[in-house]
Amino acid sequence: MKKDNFTVTPWDVKGDIDYDKMIKKFGLTPLTNLPEVFMKNLLFRRNKIFAHRDFERITQAYLNKKPFVMMTGLMPSGNFHIGHMILAKQMIFYQGLGAKIYIAVADIEAYNARGQSLEEGRKIAIEEYITNYIALGLKPKNCEIYFQSNRSQNPAKANAYYRLQNLLARHATFNEFKAVYGEISPGKMVSSLLQASDMLHAQLPEFEGRAVPVVVPVGIDQDPHLRLARDISKRFKSYKFVQLSSTYHLFVPGLSGGKMSSSDPSSYIALTDDPKTVKKKVNKYAFSGGQPTLEEHRHLGGNPDIDVSYQWLTFLEEDDEKLKTIYEDYKSGKMLSGELKAILIEKLNNFLQEHQKKRQSAKARLDEFISIKEPYN
Ligand code: TRP
Numbered sequence: 169m170k171k172d173n174f175t176v177t178p179w180d181v182k183g184d185i186d187y188d189k190m191i192k193k194f195g196l197t198p199l200t201n202l203p204e205v206f207m208k209n210l211l212f213r214r215n216k217i218f219a220h221r222d223f224e225r226i227t228q229a230y231l232n233k234k235p236f237v238m239m240t241g242l243m244p245s246g247n248f249h250i251g252h253m254i255l256a257k258q259m260i261f262y263q264g265l266g267a268k269i270y271i272a273v274a275d276i277e278a279y280n281a282r283g284q285s286l287e288e289g290r291k292i293a294i295e296e297y298i299t300n301y302i303a304l305g306l307k308p309k310n311c312e313i314y315f316q317s318n319r320s321q322n323p324a325k326a327n328a329y330y331r332l333q334n335l336l337a338r339h340a341t342f343n344e345f346k347a348v349y350g351e352i353s354p355g356k357m358v359s360s361l362l363q364a365s366d367m368l369h370a371q372l373p374e375f376e377g378r379a380v381p382v383v384v385p386v387g388i389d390q391d392p393h394l395r396l397a398r399d400i401s402k403r404f405k406s407y408k409f410v411q412l413s414s415t416y417h418l419f420v421p422g423l424s425g426g427k428m429s430s431s432d433p434s435s436y437i438a439l440t441d442d443p444k445t446v447k448k449k450v451n452k453y454a455f456s457g458g459q460p461t462l463e464e465h466r467h468l469g470g471n472p473d474i475d476v477s478y479q480w481l482t483f484l485e486e487d488d489e490k491l492k493t494i495y496e497d498y499k500s501g502k503m504l505s506g507e508l509k510a511i512l513i514e515k516l517n518n519f520l521q522e523h524q525k526k527r528q529s530a531k532a533r534l535d536e537f538i539s540i541k542e543p544y545n
Contacts, residue, residue, distance in 0.1 A: 187388070187418065191219050194391050196416060203227055209261050210486060211254065211417065217385070221394070222413040225381040230265055236381040237370045238262040241272035241316075241363065244293035245282065246430025247438040248300045250480070250516075251420040258385045258417075260305045267383075268376065269311040272366040273297075276316035280355030286317050298537060300439050302530035303523055306537075313537050316362055321539070328374035333358075333365035339403040340364075340396065347392040364397040371409050383413040391416070420483055421476050423453040440524065443517045450477065450513050457498075458505030469501035470508070477505075477512040484515050 172189065191198060196219035199212070206212040206227075229236035240255060263269050275289035298313060314320065319329040340361065342352065349356045371379045384394060394414045401409045422428040422435030429435050434453050437446055457475030459465035472478040472495050485491045494511065497503035 187218060190388055194388070194395075196221060196391075197223075199223065199415065203231060205230075205265065209257075210483075211257060211261075213488075214482060216254070216483065217258075217415050217417045219388075219416040220414060221398070222411055223383065223415060225410065226383045226413050229381045233266075234381075235376065236267050236383065237270060237376060238267045239270040239272075239367055239370060239382050239384050240386075241274045241277075241366055242293065242297050243274050244278055244289040244297060245284070246292070246296075247433070247436070247440065248296040249428065249430065249436035249438045250483070251428040251436060252297070252300070253304070253439075254417050254420060254483070255385060256301050256304050256306070258415075259301065262383070263307060263310060267310070268370070269306070270366075270370050271301075271311070271313040272363075273313070273315045274359075274363070274366075276362055277359040279317075280353075280359045281349065286315075290315065294534060294538070298534065299527055299530045300523075302533055302537065303439075303526035308533075308536040311537065316366070325374045328372050329365055329369045332369050332372065333361045335406070336361050336364050336368075336400050336404060339400040344396050344399065348396055360393065360396055363393050364400060367394070367397045367412055368401055368409055372407070379408060379410045381410050381413060383415065385415045385417065387419055388416045421455075421479055423449060423455070423476055425455040425474075425476060437516055437520075439520065439527070441520065443520070446516050446520065447513050450509050450516070454480075454509060454512070456505040456509075458508075459501075462504070465504060466501045470498045470503070470505060472498045475505070475508065477508045480512055481515065484512075484519070 172186065190196070199215070199218055199220050202212055211217045226236055228234075238259065240259065242255075259269055259271070273289065273293040275284075275286050275293065278284040278289045279286060293315070320326045345352050345357050345360055348360045367382065367384055370376050370382055386394065391414075394412065398412050401412065420428055422432070423437075424435065427435070434449065437449060441449070455474070455476040457471035457473065457478065459468050459470065475498065478494065478498060481491060481494060485494075494503065494508065498508055
């Protein structure tokens with residue numbers, strides 16, 4: 169068999185990802201035939217969310233007006249950037265559909281797997297992630313944001329969450345742990361089990377009161393975490409969980425192609441970047457599908473499928489017609505790379521200008537979502 173020229177694991181993503189191959193390799197199902205409301209969301213409409221496991225449970229719950237949960241976790245590292253918006257938009261979308269939203273701040277995982285202090289994790293989670301979620305439209309109603317290190321002030325709830333983490337241990341194997349982080353250390357094992365409890369605990373009597381469908385939307389690199397949680401929950405007999413559902417979304421490419429990474433500011437636009445920085449980054453770093461000279465470009469046309477500015481617009485431009493015109497004009501050579509970049513810069517800066525105002529008011533509303541009192545004393 170031909171060797172893949174890409175790598176996708178929870179600890180490493182590189183190369184040209186062949187998503188069809190990933191679907192086969194991981195045993196996922198392509199996402200098709202969704203109810204109409206999903207098509208209003210560009211991530212579903214444009215196949216940015218492209219595969220799933222057991223998602224029918226979620227569409228059925230939605231159609232039958234039955235309760236369901238959307239659960240996700242955030243790794244509090246670096247600046248909140250355009251790539252992080254994919255997940256934030258899904259939270260807000262599911263909340264709009266009536267789902268209960270659970271968001272775990274993975275501060276224990278950051279501590280164990282990355283050597284980050286709880287204080288630092290907390291600060292980044294609040295200032296970067298949670299503030300942006302609120303500014304993007306997350307509502308406090310039907311939304312629980314918690315820290316892995318501090319699940320709840322209610323002892324019955326806190327006990328149930330950490331109890332589940334501990335009981336799941338018996339049902340996991342060494343190799344399953346290895347698949348999640350590539351290597352095993354006690355801290356990483358503990359973090360995998362805690363993440364499994366993140367995904368499953370909403371169904372306990374202490375939380376939603378009964379077993380309910382839960383969807384965990386992730387980038388495909390996080391699938392080993394899901395497989396672990398799904399497999400051990402099946403082996404766990406003392407409580408009957410509804411099997412977890414999951415969806416898989418594409419990565420927004422980094423500006424120069426490759427992965428967008430919090431540790432490389434030239435690969436992303438942060439939601440706090442100012443207009444000048446946005447212009448500079450896009451003009452300097454955005455990989456272009458254009459031809460080397462003006463004559464060649466007019467003659468041969470550009471390649472929107474590899475052009476990062478165009479790819480970003482497919483995540484940001486809501487208007488399908490507008491996007492199609494850009495695609496055709498660029499491909500035919502009528503639109504130049506500089507013009508395409510200018511469209512992206514304007515789109516980003518218009519969005520960011522509004523968003524940054526909303527961020528200011530979001531800061532004042534943090535206490536509607538989390539207890540902002542210092543928890544470590
Ligand atoms: N491991 C995830 C990451 O690296 C964070 C995470 C923790 C998570 N708990 C979760 C993700 C539960 C989804 C569901 O980003």
